[in-house]
Amino acid sequence: MIKSELVLRIAEQNPHLYQRDVENIVNAILEEITRALARGDRVELRGFGAFSVKKRDARIGRNPRTGETVDVDAKMIPVFKTGKEMRLRLNDGRDAGDDDGPAASGRKAAGN
Numbered sequence: 732m733i734k735s736e737l738v739l740r741i742a743e744q745n746p747h748l749y750q751r752d753v754e755n756i757v758n759a760i761l762e763e764i765t766r767a768l769a770r771g772d773r774v775e776l777r778g779f780g781a782f783s784v785k786k787r788d789a790r791i792g793r794n795p796r797t798g799e800t801v802d803v804d805a806k807m808i809p810v811f812k813t814g815k816e817m818r819l820r821l822n823d824g825r826d827a828g829d830d831d832g833p834a835a836s837g838r839k840a841a842g843n
Contacts, residue, residue: 734761741753741757767782768809777814778815779814780812780817782810783810785808786806787805789802789803789804789805790803791803
């Protein structure tokens, strides 16, 4: 789904709002998330997930075409971690962290 489709769906679900107003609201939310990340803040939307920024250190890389080594500068990258509610919905009620393997059953047994 692209942003224009998101705006259209929200406008359809809220017929009392003009589409241009919905577009302004969506743009404002995304812009504020971007500004917060640029400041180094974490943005948490309960039930949805959390946006944060992670620093990647400078390193020596390799050009895959020529094999030549190149210096790669340090950079900040955005990271998104899903919330528990979203993980549950995506996995039909099964939490992606719930594992029925031997380690999980050992943890469950230890907690009894």
